Amino acid sequence: MLVQKQELYRPLTAEQHQYNTIARAIEYLYTHFKDQPDLEEVAAQVHVSPFHFQRMFTEWAGISPKRFMQYLTADFLKQKLMxxxxxxxxxxxxxxxxxxxxxxxxxxxxxxxxxxxxxxxxxxxxxxxxxxxxxxxxxxxxxxxxxxxxxxxxxxxxxxxxxxxxxxxxxxxxxxxxxxxxxxxxxxxxxxxxxxxxxxxxxxxxxxxxxxxxxxxxxxxxxxxxxxxxxxxxxxxxxxxxxxxxxxxxxxxxxxxxxxxxxxxxxxxxxxGPERKKAILGWEFSRVPGTPGTGIL
CATH class of the missing domain: 1.10.10.10 (Winged helix-like DNA-binding domain superfamily/Winged helix DNA-binding domain)
Incomplete structure (x- = not known):
């Protein structure tokens, strides 16, 4: 039983827009990681400048986009299981x-x-x-x-x-x-x-x-x-x-x-959504001390 009405619809906030942008970037990197897309290519996919995208993603994840994606490759995930x-x-x-x-x-x-x-x-x-x-x-x-x-x-x-x-x-x-x-x-x-x-x-x-x-x-x-x-x-x-x-x-x-x-x-x-699962896992890996990197910048 719902006992109180509320205003249910609001425009997207800046934080929502930021996560949506990051999620689209993660999905693009995940599907194109073997091609090693550069920063400019990924930024173009989410319609922001390379400088702004790099800063936004690093503030969110604590690491660069490509290092983040290293944590989501099949080889890395299989190693985590092992x-x-x-x-x-x-x-x-x-x-x-x-x-x-x-x-x-x-x-x-x-x-x-x-x-x-x-x-x-x-x-x-x-x-x-x-x-x-x-x-x-x-x-x-x-x-x-x-x-x-x-x-x-x-x-x-x-x-x-x-x-x-x-x-x-x-x-x-x-x-x-x-x-x-x-x-x-x-x-x-x-x-x-x-x-x-x-x-x-x-x-x-x-x-x-x-x-x-x-x-x-x-x-x-x-x-x-x-x-x-x-x-x-x-x-x-x-x-x-x-x-x-x-x-x-x-x-x-x-x-x-x-x-x-x-x-x-x-x-x-x-x-x-699969993009959110990738985002949560990569975000957690980036915050665990001792998680290995691959030298990808």
């Missing part, structure tokens, strides 16, 4: 004592009770708002027990986004409260602003919740495969079901479904 034989190995390499503690300082996940699941969110109030992020505009929903919804907007349609949130929590009460959700959205993308753990509340089947918990164990800057996730939850033959659960992730970024790729190094589909 670095660890399991999610557990990656977790231990992150310097924590066990895989279950990888996100202890960052994110906790709670599932609704069986009764709440059956009642489709009845009795739960969700405050939501629209906010900008490094990867475009998003809608975030939060309850008193934690963030329950985080989706990127594909087409800028606020009304459609609210309707999808309502379908996801059919009998919950929705309240538009961007002042409440703005600090949460900020903390998702800037861990330095987290004064406490971020709590996530999910509504899913037992299998889905098990998969989403497994995803929390993948450290930033690391990757895994659908097969490894299936093994990690003790059901190695359930790769297709794992893929469906990954695709149904209700809380983008915090539950890092973007870190799951195919074992051949190919980036699989992403609910919020």
């Amino acid at each position: 670095d660890f034989s399991s999610i557990s190995d990656a977790a231990e390499a992150a310097g924590l004592s066990s895989q279950s503690r990888v996100y202890d300082l960052f994110v906790t996940l709670e599932a609704v009770t069986p009764q709440e699941f059956r009642e489709k969110g009845a009795g739960i109030t969700i405050e939501y708002g629209f906010h900008q992020s490094p990867f475009g505009e998003l809608i975030i929903g939060a309850t008193s027990r934690g963030i329950c919804y985080l989706h990127f907007l594909q087409d800028g349609d606020h009304q459609k986004a609210v309707e999808h949130l309502q379908r996801s929590w059919e009998n919950a009460t929705l309240q538009f409260n961007p002042e409440k959700t703005a600090p949460l959205a900020e903390m998702v993308f800037d861990p330095s602003k987290r004064k406490e753990k971020l709590h996530v509340l999910v509504k899913g089947t037992n299998f889905q919740v098990k998969v989403w918990n497994a995803l929390l164990k993948i450290p930033s800057g690391q990757l895994t495969t659908y097969q490894d996730v299936a093994r990690g939850i003790g059901n190695p033959r359930a790769m297709q079901a794992v893929g469906s659960a990954v695709g149904a992730n209700p809380v983008a970024v915090l539950i890092p479904c973007h870190r799951v790729i195919r074992k051949n190094g190919v980036l699989a589909e992403y609910m919020w």
Whole structure:
């Protein structure tokens, strides 16, 4: 039930335009990387000057466009998969004592009770708002027990986004409260602003919740495969079901479904668009100390 009306349509902000430009550039570099396009060629594709594009991209990613794209080549991604034989190995390499503690300082996940699941969110109030992020505009929903919804907007349609949130929590009460959700959205993308753990509340089947918990164990800057996730939850033959659960992730970024790729190094589909998955992965790699480069400037 939606209890408050709002102005749902706004023109694109400067931040949205910037991400859209960067996403188009990433997609062009990804598909033409073997041709080694120069800065002028890429800038022309996104209709900005080479100087402005180089500065804008470097401010966003912290590295140059071509070095960013090195992180998304199949060879690099396959090497990342080979670095660890399991999610557990990656977790231990992150310097924590066990895989279950990888996100202890960052994110906790709670599932609704069986009764709440059956009642489709009845009795739960969700405050939501629209906010900008490094990867475009998003809608975030939060309850008193934690963030329950985080989706990127594909087409800028606020009304459609609210309707999808309502379908996801059919009998919950929705309240538009961007002042409440703005600090949460900020903390998702800037861990330095987290004064406490971020709590996530999910509504899913037992299998889905098990998969989403497994995803929390993948450290930033690391990757895994659908097969490894299936093994990690003790059901190695359930790769297709794992893929469906990954695709149904209700809380983008915090539950890092973007870190799951195919074992051949190919980036699989992403609910919020393949260019956004590339952007998030490259952005994370560029912020992990010790991530190797290739000398590409």
